[in-house]
Amino acid sequence: MKKVPGAIAEEGRLLTRIAKLSPKEAIARVGANLVLISGTTKGLSILSKLTRKGISKGTGQFLGKAAVGKTIKIPIKGGKIVGRGVKKADDTINLKIVGKLPRQPIKKQISGAGKRTTAVSTQADKLVGLIKSKRAIWKPIPNEAQLPTQVKALIKRFDEGKITKKQLISLDAQLLRRGRKGILERGFFADPKGRIRPSRLGLQRSKGNLLADIIRGNITFRRAKPQILVFRNTLVQKFPKKLQKVKLKLSQGKKLTRKETEALLEFQLTKSGKFKPLGFNSKESEIILSPDEIVRRVKKLGDIEVNGQLVPIIETEIIKSKGELGKLIRKINRGKKLTKVEDRKFTKLLKKQSGFKVKKGKFKRGK
Structure with a gap:
């Protein structure tokens, strides 16, 4: 192409997505569309749009548009657990699109403890990908930099795994x-x-024609990369014996004592390789993974369209770290460099405990 509209030329990023077909024709990725374009001295001539199914081809199936009330059905070949944990039968993941989550009493929320479920997390920005396929959970506290020095010092101790129970309660x-x-x-x-809330993806509905907006310079290609994470058949952890009284009081709607609240918090923040049955003590149904748990990308299940943009649905799983591996992961998460000896040990332990290798620089903290 000899000449393109200024908005596209300035961005430059679109040009990296163009596949040349002939001296005068190419296919380009424009927003959520594939477009057949012809290059002339007068700029771009839009010949035709390809379907969004074409975009998904080779990278997962197109699962349709996200509409409130709709159920997305994803077939999984040989994905159903049969007998003694042997995966044989075909299965189907059902994900429901909702506007708002219904409020649920705590009793109903914690009834899922000890059971398997399909959990879903809608992320406004990408957590896992093909390269950085493993992330340790670590999410920032809003306006953390503005907190007093003594509070930030406690947060640092918490992040390093050095905080005492007394300090943890004080920090909270x-x-x-x-x-x-x-x-x-x-x-x-x-x-x-297994519910998806499109509003959590942070996508704004496009006003008017997408291609016209691009040519006029009213749109940018710099945007977040939302994704939907699916934890298929994941086990929600049971309440330990020492918290049975706490569980009973929660199911009865009774207020917990200070010590009971502290014991529950300690349980929620302890790594176990499983979701905890209760997040915040509210009527919003949610389960929680403690900080520094490792989430790994399994595979892409497909794409759905939300406000004109394709959003990938990714199957993920939790990997439990043990002993020395956990210490090394905490060091990586804090931004510290591993020694050569530690790096070799990290790779060896990770392969032993999870069954996969990770190359240097490809393990990253989640945010």
């Missing part, structure tokens, strides 16, 4: 007093009923 209380939701905000939340 101080965050609550300052308008935050508490240290649980460091965790990772998911819906235990």
Whole structure:
């Protein structure tokens, strides 16, 4: 092409997505569309749009548009657990599109403890990908930099795994007093009923014609990369014996004592390789992964269209780290460099505990 509209030429990023077919024709990715274009001295001539199914071809099936009330059905070949944990029968993942989540009493929320479910988390920005396919859970606390020095010092100790129980309780209380939701905000939340809320993806509906907006310079290609994470047949952890009284009081709607609240918080923040049955003590149904749990990308299941943009649905799983591996992961998460000896040990332990290898620089903390 000898000449293109200024908005596209300035961005430059679109040009990296053009596949040349002939001296005068090419296929380009424009927003959520594939477009056949012809290059002339007068600029671009839009010949035809290809379907969104064409975009998904080779990278997962197109699953349709997201509409409230609709159920997305994803067939999984040989995905149903039969007998003694042997995957044989075909299965189907059912994901429901909702506007708002119905409020649920705590009793109903915690009834999922000890059971398997399909959990879903809608992310406004990409958490896992093909290259950075493993992430340790670590989410920032809103306006963390503005917190007092002593609070930030406690957060640092928490992140390094050096905080005492007394300090943990103090940190949570101080965050609550300052308008935050508490240290649980460091965790990772998911819906235990396989529901997708498009509003959580942070996508704005396009006004007018997408291609016209591009040519006029009214749109940018710099945008977030939302994704929907699906934890298929994941096990929600049971309440331990020492928290049976807490579980009973929660199911009865009774207020917990300070010590009971502290014990529940400690349980929620302890790594186990499983979702905890309760997030914040509210009527919003959610389960939580404690900070520093590892989430791994399994495969892409397909794409759905939300407000004119394709959003990938990714199957993910939790990997439990043990002993020395956990210490090395915490070091990586804090931005510290591993020594050569530690790096070799990390690769060896990760392969042993999870069954896969990770190359240097491809393990990243989640946000």
